[in-house]
Amino acid sequence: MAKREVDLVVLSDVHLGTYGCHATELLQYLKSIKPKAVVLNGDIIDVWQFSKRYWPSTHMMVVKHLIGLIAKETPVYFIPGNHDEMLRRFKGFQLGSLKITNKLSLKIDNQRLWIFHGDVFDVVMQHSRWLAKLGAIGYDTLILLNSFVNWVSSKMGRGKISLSKKVKNSVKSAVKFINNFEDTVCDIAAMNNYDYVVCGHIHHPEIKSVTTKHGNVTYMNSGDWVENLTALEYTNSKWSIYHYNEDPVAQAIDINKKKNGKESAKTLMASLMLELNVKQDTDKNTALRA
Numbered sequence: 630m631a632k633r634e635v636d637l638v639v640l641s642d643v644h645l646g647t648y649g650c651h652a653t654e655l656l657q658y659l660k661s662i663k664p665k666a667v668v669l670n671g672d673i674i675d676v677w678q679f680s681k682r683y684w685p686s687t688h689m690m691v692v693k694h695l696i697g698l699i700a701k702e703t704p705v706y707f708i709p710g711n712h713d714e715m716l717r718r719f720k721g722f723q724l725g726s727l728k729i730t731n732k733l734s735l736k737i738d739n740q741r742l743w744i745f746h747g748d749v750f751d752v753v754m755q756h757s758r759w760l761a762k763l764g765a766i767g768y769d770t771l772i773l774l775n776s777f778v779n780w781v782s783s784k785m786g787r788g789k790i791s792l793s794k795k796v797k798n799s800v801k802s803a804v805k806f807i808n809n810f811e812d813t814v815c816d817i818a819a820m821n822n823y824d825y826v827v828c829g830h831i832h833h834p835e836i837k838s839v840t841t842k843h844g845n846v847t848y849m850n851s852g853d854w855v856e857n858l859t860a861l862e863y864t865n866s867k868w869s870i871y872h873y874n875e876d877p878v879a880q881a882i883d884i885n886k887k888k889n890g891k892e893s894a895k896t897l898m899a900s901l902m903l904e905l906n907v908k909q910d911t912d913k914n915t916a917l918r919a
Contacts, residue, residue, distance in 0.1 A: 630882075632663040637737070639861035641670035641746065641829025642853035644712065645688045649855040650675075652687040653884055654873050658860070659694050661879040667698060668733065670829045670851060671710020671746030686886050699727045706733050710746035710830060738866050740824040747814065747830035747850075811839070811848055819843035825868075827851065827861065834859040834870050 644650045674692075699705050707729045709716040722729045732745040810831055818826035819841040827849045834852030838845060849868060852859030858873035873879060 630661075630878075633661060633878075635662050635664045635862050635864050637666045637668065637863040638662065638664045639668045639670055639744065639827055639849075639851045640673070640854070641710070641851045642672045642832055642855065643669075643691070644672055644675040644853070644855055645691060646684060647675045647855075648683065650688065651854050651858055651873075652685065652691050653886075654858055654879075655854045656687060656691050656694060656884055657879045657882040658858075658871070658873055658876070659691070660882050660884075661876070664698070664703060666704040666706070667695070668706045668708065668744055668827075669695070670708050670744060670827065671748070672712040672829065672853075673707070673710075675712045676715055687884065690884070690886075699725050702726045704728075706730060706744075708733060708744065708746055711748040734823075737863065741822065742825045742827065743818050743821070743823040744827040747810065747828035811835070811850075812841075815839040815846045815848050816841045816843065818848075819846040825849060829853070832856055834861075834872075836861075836868060836870055 640655075643652075643655060645652060695705065703726055705727045707716070707727065708731060709729070716729060717731055719729045720731050732743070735742040735744070810828075814826055814828055819839075820843040822844075823846060825847045829851050831850065832853040832855065833850055834857050835848065835850045837848055839848050847868075849861055851861040852870070860871040862869050862871050
């Protein structure tokens with residue numbers, strides 16, 4: 630199958646290691662595209678709720694696919710979020726084409742682009758971390774309940790519903806938070822002369838033009854792979870929101886779970902690190918011969 634070429638892909642809020650993560654669908658999407666660069670904009674692995682008892686093979690297959698991109702020298706930028714914040718201490722770390730950074734500033738087609746996760750603008754995150762973690766547990770529980778509701782709904786011949794979306798849309802404070810988040814982000818981006826600002830964190834995919842007192846800026850959010858199954862793509866000088874549920878090509882890709890089913894996460898990770906080390910040694914030998 631010919632893969633769809635994409636100049637830049639932005640993914641966020643995957644939450645690997647949780648019951649709500651749609652790792653199979655994400656893997657299908659990743660296998661359907663050939664990106665020139667990838668930005669992982671936070672909350673890729675959910676360290677807050679990580680459990681050794683729950684790490685399906687498809688979650689490890691996503692990690693393996695991403696490391697495979699690095700081994701092929703595809704630029705991959707990792708921006709830690711609040712759920713994988715422990716990686717922020719490795720800011721500036723680089724291995725092959727992988728780079729860890731807390732924020733990213735790019736210039737694409739003479740347009741300035743500012744990318745960061747967004748939790749820095751979350752008041753709850755900054756001042757009540759315990760409350761944020763408690764909310765994360767409640768959210769994951771709601772996702773589990775949602776899975777059961779959708780299973781019952783499918784048995785009754787009805788479509789899927791998103792309880793978390795209904796809760797968010799029905800709570801005025803949640804809607805107000807999202808609006809305030811977007812306004813704050815855009816105001817600071819415009820003040821610093823950015824043309825685009827890209828965030829994750831709030832699980833709300835969006836592309837819109839915002840007028841601030843400092844000028845116009847385009848706000849973009851990549852959404853998530855728990856509720857929306859979305860990403861941001863930049864191709865042919867144009868930004869768009871990718872929706873997995875609208876992509877029959879990706880949905881048709883067969884994921885062979887049995888192929889990796891007998892490999893433990895430890896064994897698989899060891900083989901992946903070996904692959905990267907071999908690649909590094911090859912590069913060193915090539916440089917010495919030159």
